[in-house]
Amino acid sequence: MKFCANCGAEVVRRVPPGDTLERWVCDNCGEIHYQNPKLVVGTIPERDGKILLCRRAIEPRYGYWTLPAGFMENAETTAQAALRETLEESGAAVELGAPFTLISVPRVSQVHLFYLARVREIEFKAGEETLEVALVEEAAIPWREIAFRTVAYTLKQWFEDRKRGAYGFHAADIA
Amino acid sequence: MKFCANCGAEVVRRVPPGDTLERWVCDNCGEIHYQNPKLVVGTIPERDGKILLCRRAIEPRYGYWTLPAGFMENAETTAQAALRETLEESGAAVELGAPFTLISVPRVSQVHLFYLARVREIEFKAGEETLEVALVEEAAIPWREIAFRTVAYTLKQWFEDRKRGAYGFHAADIA
Numbered sequence: 540m541k542f543c544a545n546c547g548a549e550v551v552r553r554v555p556p557g558d559t560l561e562r563w564v565c566d567n568c569g570e571i572h573y574q575n576p577k578l579v580v581g582t583i584p585e586r587d588g589k590i591l592l593c594r595r596a597i598e599p600r601y602g603y604w605t606l607p608a609g610f611m612e613n614a615e616t617t618a619q620a621a622l623r624e625t626l627e628e629s630g631a632a633v634e635l636g637a638p639f640t641l642i643s644v645p646r647v648s649q650v651h652l653f654y655l656a657r658v659r660e661i662e663f664k665a666g667e668e669t670l671e672v673a674l675v676e677e678a679a680i681p682w683r684e685i686a687f688r689t690v691a692y693t694l695k696q697w698f699e700d701r702k703r704g705a706y707g708f709h710a711a712d713i714a
Numbered sequence: 715m716k717f718c719a720n721c722g723a724e725v726v727r728r729v730p731p732g733d734t735l736e737r738w739v740c741d742n743c744g745e746i747h748y749q750n751p752k753l754v755v756g757t758i759p760e761r762d763g764k765i766l767l768c769r770r771a772i773e774p775r776y777g778y779w780t781l782p783a784g785f786m787e788n789a790e791t792t793a794q795a796a797l798r799e800t801l802e803e804s805g806a807a808v809e810l811g812a813p814f815t816l817i818s819v820p821r822v823s824q825v826h827l828f829y830l831a832r833v834r835e836i837e838f839k840a841g842e843e844t845l846e847v848a849l850v851e852e853a854a855i856p857w858r859e860i861a862f863r864t865v866a867y868t869l870k871q872w873f874e875d876r877k878r879g880a881y882g883f884h885a886a887d888i889a
Contacts, residue, residue, distance in 0.1 A: 540719045540720075541719065541720060541721070541722070542717055542718065542719055542720070542721065542722035543717065543719075544715045544716065544717055544718075544719050544725075544747070545715075545716060545717070546716070546717065547716070547717035547722050547724075549722075550719075557842055560787060572719070573785070574788055575752045575753065575785055575786060575787065575788060576753060576786050576787075576788055576790075577750045578750065578751060578753060578825060610748070610750055611750060611751050611825075612735060612750065612751075613749055613750060613751055613823040614820050614821075614823055615751075615818075615820055616818035616820050616887045617816070617818050617825060617885070618818070618885075618887065619820075637883075637885065638816060638883070638885050641792070641813060641816070641827075643790075643791035643792050643793070645789050645790055645791050645794075646789075648788040648789055650753060650786075650792060652816075667732055708812075708813070708883040710792070710793075710812065710813050712791045712793065
C-alpha cells in the first residue's frame, strides 16, 4: 500500500493513537487502513468413500492436488462460500455437513475452514482454476503432490475420523 | 474506495476478466483490489460458573454488554487473537479451550468465532474499549442489553450446553 484509497494522498506506516500496531495511515484525510486475515473456505466432498480432489491450474502450486476451496467473498456466509467454491472449482454440487477443520496460517495471514460434504451431482468439467478433477480413495491419495499443508492436515484427519467412526471438529495452527 | 492504493489513480467498479463479481479495478496499473470478510475472534471466559462480560465504551452499541472479542490481526492465529482481545478488553488472562461458535454475519461481511475459556487471573480494570467488566451468573445476564446477536447466540448455546453437561461446537448464520 502506497496511496490512500480514500483521498489518493501518500500513506505512512505508523501506530495510530490508542492503537498498539503499525497501520497504513493517511495524514491528509486521517483514514486508517486496517489489513486483516482472509478466510479460505472449502469442502471435503465424499462419494462412495472416495474424496474429490482438484488439480490446480493456477499458481501457487500449479499442477498439485487440492480440495476445492477459495477466498470467502463479502456478503456471503461461510457455508455459501464453501458451496460456491466447490461448484466453481470442481463442477460438483454437494450437500454440506458440519465444519470439520479450522486452521490458522499466520505466515500468510489466512484462516482455512473446510466443511464435510457429500457429492450429489458431478459434472466432470474442470473450472478455470482446475486442470482435472478426480474421485480418489485413501490408498491413492497423492500425499507428495498435495498443494497445501492445510489440505493434507484436513485429509489426514478425515481418514482418521472415518476409521474411528465419527467425524469431529478440529482446530489447528500451521507454524 | 476511490483511489488505487498501489499507484494513486482513480479506481473503477467492474468485473475483471475471468471473474464473476464486481471489484475495484485500477486501469492505470492493472491492480485489482479484492475486499473480503473479516474475522472477529473472542472468548466466553468462565469462572465459578459465571461468565465475564464487558460493557462497551465504544460505538457501535456503546454501553451494551458483550463478550471480549475483536478483529483478528494479520500474522496471528485465531487462538492468539482470542487471548489478546480478552486481555485487552477485560484484563483477564484466560486458559483457552476449544472453538465453541462460528457465526457468519453476511450483512456486515464478518465471521465471529468464540472460544471456550477459563479465567486464570483477572485484574478488574477495564480496557480502552470497555466501561466495566463483571462476572455474571446465568440468571443475571442482561439479555436485553447484549450488544450483538452473535454474542447472545453464543451465551445461549453455552448455558444450554452446560445444562446437558457437554460443550459442543456450533456453526450458525445471522440473516
